[in-house]
Amino acid sequence: MERAVRIYEHGPAEILKIEPIDPVPPGPGEALIRHTAIGLNFVEVYYRRGSFPVPALPAILGNEAAGVVEALGPGVTSLAVGDRVVYADGPMGAYATVRLYPADRLVRIPGDITEAQAAASFLRGVTARMLLKEAVRLAPGDTVLFHAAAGGTGLIFSQWARSLGIRVIGTVSGAAKAAAALKAGAFTVIDYVAEDFVDRVRAITHGEGVTAVFDAVGRDTFLRSLDVLKPRGTLVAFGKASGHPPQIDPFILSTKALSLTWPIRPVFTADRALLEENADDLFDAIRRGVLDVGPQRSYALDDIVTAHRDLENRQIIGSAVIRP
Template identity: 60%
Template sequence: MARVVRIHGYGKPEVLRIEEVPVGRPGPGEVRLRQTFVGLNFVEVYFRRGTFPVPSFPWPLGNEAAGVVEEVGTNVTEVKAGDRVVYADGPLGAYATERLYPADRLVPIPDNVSDEQAATVFLKGMTARYLLKEVVPLLAGDSVLFQAAAGGVGAIFVRWARALGIRVIGTLSTKEKAAFAREAGCVAVIDRSRENVGDRVRALTEGRGVKAAFDSVGRDTFRASLDALALRGTLVAFGKASGEPEPLAPFELAPRSLFVTWPILPVYTASRGQLLAAASDLFSAVAEEYVDARPRRVYAFDEIVQAQRDLENGRTTGAAVLRI
């Protein structure tokens, strides 16, 4: 039996229940994992609230975890029993002490990376990586805007971008997070609750605007992100924490020849080769200290309700994990 966090309906954090659930034996292409640390990500709030629907109830939540392979099913060649592995963005159910998982979506954890570090950085780091290196061709000296720069993905993106010579202007919802964003490497920070983002960006870029704006906030910031773009700039939307952005007419992009895209991680790690190459790049960045893999907050497994309250209410900076 495993202890698993499941929901029986959508709602506030209190709908999360820790229940005893049979794990079963791994089938063909599967492994059974004993999990050690679970990453916490805002996307899990979307599933709990019903922003992203689940197939049925009850349903387990969680997108990311690290642990040890306990048993392998038939036709498994990617990993073996005893391997330390990490995964993200596959079948839901990471909020668990044990689970079954597809072997071909597991990534071995390097010897110089702990389980805690892997669970802290994997999903957020893989997301920051494709945003930084694959969605828009960014070069040293380019200026970009990152909405919610003190969040889990934002902190990794900012630090990694600084190492590559890319200037990041970060926005924050509270002034208390400004010091954290500057420490991560923002060249400037904007309190979007008090300042006009577009005006401040133009003042910081000699009137040009930024080459790209990265926005996971959604409705509350979407128009400000568009306003901050330079000619031929790109708005990279990858989340909607504040709700669905209002509709955008394509003709509105014409005066500055702007681009808008919504990339998702599974497309950038669709093959096992892509997954392993991206993970290798991320772990190399951790080793070079371009990426800080230390969690800012560690919750006990039984504190999952409080952890989701903190995520939803913006009370976290950087990354947080559950310890099993």
């Protein structure tokens, strides 16, 4: 029996319900995918809580997965039954053993990349690439601050940045996360529970500040992140784990001619050429050993409530997947 995880309302992890589903044949432009690994990402907590809207309730959550093509709908010529594929950022519904997906948004997984690697890294890896190579202009020798550097995106970002000669100061909570961020390539780390990150960044950079701050935390760090930027620096906001950032008067950016941007992945992978460019770059970095994407942990589909609790309690260091 095929199964999926649904929510009928917004709330805590306990509202996630595993239920049987009855798959239908793929329609025009669709592929039927049997999942072998499903990405587990903090953004799904936002959807479950209601911080981000779902199209309708009940809803099947999940933004990222890898698997094997089992059937193709009319008009699909870009794929074949048996192809190994990965996706992210299309319609929700990855928390399932099988699902339909738009064929033109599926990416073939190269033979030297495993499905678990693809599912553990595709959403985070494309995000890290967007932040590092697209959202702001960085050069070898630049120093940047990355909040929550021991998260899945942060660990990939730090590894990739190190290979490009960019120094990452990471904020973390606790010794284990500090060790993970340093191993991934962070130049140094700040335990924001025990230290004031503004004071520490100023000390580390000898008062100069950083070229960019990458902030997915939101409310708790947003305004103070502006304080550590050097003149003409950029705050790159891309999440709100602690809540909505405060509204600001743009005039506060003027004293140092700062920039503020909020990039989102779908814009940077909007057409097929951009999607493939991002995927090829990510897979190449994994292949060359620039990136170790894990996964570090895996959960059974039956353990989805535990997985979401661990996400919210910051118990997961690095990437994790669900094994359907």
